[in-house]
Amino acid sequence: MEKWTNFILKDVTLELRQLTINKNIGDNDFCGEKVRVTFVEFKMESIPERRPFLLSRDFVFAKPLDKSDTQFQGFVYRVKKSSIVLAKFGDEFHSQHHSSSRYNISFSFNRVCLKRAHQAVEAATDPSFHNFLFPECPVRRDSFALPSFYFSNGVHLEQRSAIRQILALKGLSRAGVVVREAVWQVYQRSKDSRILVAAPINKTCDALMRSLKDKIPDSEIFRVNAAFRKIDVVPDDILPSCLYKEESECFACPQLEELQQFKVIFSTFVSSFRLHNEGINAGHFSHIFLIDASSTSEPEAMIVLANLANEDTTVVVTGAQGKRSGWVRSPIAQRNGLQISFFERLKEFTPYKNLDPAFIARLDPKLESDETNSY
Incomplete structure (x- = not known):
């Protein structure tokens, strides 16, 4: 600030x-x-x-x-x-x-964005949220046998492995092709699935949504925008999946009943608060994807989880080892740990730090430097 x-x-x-x-x-x-x-x-x-x-x-x-x-x-x-x-x-x-x-x-x-982060930090102090923040041993759900299925072109061997792990309700993976394919497979295989894809910036949200719009009907996909995001920077092919009120010149969310019907919703971390504000309860989403969670502050990531996740939610976190948020520039904040992301801190807990393949998937395994790998 x-x-x-x-x-x-x-x-x-x-x-x-x-x-x-x-x-x-x-x-x-x-x-x-x-x-x-x-x-x-x-x-x-x-x-x-x-x-x-x-x-x-x-x-x-x-x-x-x-x-x-x-x-x-x-x-x-x-x-x-x-x-x-x-x-x-x-x-x-x-x-x-x-x-x-x-x-x-x-x-x-x-200060509206800071207020949302403050609210999320306060909500995350609930004892039931402890395992998200400080996992002593992540609860491993029983994996189920996956039927044979066909991947889209361009999905490489390591990426297919990561996607299978997500579908088996396990651990962490990488953004981009992996997330697109995982969301598509979850969407296809369960009529009861409700998926939230969240990322730090609009550009990432827009790109992921565009990659899925040719597969998922407009009636089942929705893009949450900040109220006063400039309409001229929103891609034309995404606008039909947004709610823009001409009379108030701002983006909005539909009424709760309609909002609950969408199977896949895209939002930035901060704007996900609008879903909570409209009445979406924690646990509504079966899957929450936190994309590129290594490049944002932990309180900002908590805006998504503290308001919309519970013990029944499958949370998939993606990020790059060694990458830190460039947005935290205050020396005071850095000394107190705010530059360390949720992704980076989580990876120090067992079994993530041991690279247990049941919980974490590393892409680009041929690269020698761990600093360049994505998970």
């Missing part, structure tokens, strides 16, 4: 833009009747790399150059073309603003 502390746009001219949007009825959500709203527009020549980055509903502060003791707070409405920011300020700002006014601009984060 401190990344923005020293990031200040100095001596900025702010332009006003009139847009027609839906009426703000509270909590910064635009819904209801159409109204004309005045936005402030400015360009950021250089935006900090990677996360954290500006998102809709992050906070903007404008400090007039001629009034050192005055500062106005607004919020980001939209970021266009990755560099042009539209922000919404209140009447107090507009009453003193002139076309010649110049400002220093700074930013702060909307």
Whole structure:
């Protein structure tokens, strides 16, 4: 969060833009009747790399150059073309603003994502969740005999082995081809299966969903999006499997009864909270795939598990040994272990650390360096 502390746009001219949007009825959500709203527009020549980055509903502060003791707070409405920011300020700002006014601009984060992580950490303290966090000996369910089946083209021998392990309700594996094939096999073989595929970023979720859309009917697959994800970055072939409300210009989830009917749902770790918020209970999903769990913080991964998994859920975690989240940059957080992912920490427990083939599958076995292997 401190990344923005020293990031200040100095001596900025702010332009006003009139847009027609839906009426703000509270909590910064635009819904209801159409109204004309005045936005402030400015360009950021250089935006900090990677996360954290500006998102809709992050906070903007404008400090007039001629009034050192005055500062106005607004919020980001939209970021266009990755560099042009539209922000919404209140009447107090507009009453003193002139076309010649110049400002220093700074930013702060909307804490909604952190609040979801805090909620997940609190939920994970329930004693019944202990075995997910600190597995003394993972419960091994009886494996069942798998019938012969045909894999899709391009699935290699090691990947087939990992897929068979997933189908036998065992351990960890790799993302990509393995996950796609495993989800497809689970979907095919059990009419009662309910699958959640979660990943840290939208790009991964979109890619996995697109790889399965030609196999799973639209009526049985759904993509959860953050409410104010920009619609123009969502792939066109995925949009039919999303719920976008034109009147409120935001993504939503259907009512609980309809949501429960989907057999396969895709979401980022953070946005999975929306399923919990809509009333999906822990245990609803028969299988939860945490994809690339080595590249995100453990509290973020817990947003999925703490709210949606129980002792009856088959949880498959994928990641790369030695890979750590680049999002945790605070020295204080790093010293206290937050850079260590759920995947990396889990792998230190028996039987994962012993590479027990009943619980963990290693891809790329010919590679000598363990640091490059995926599980």
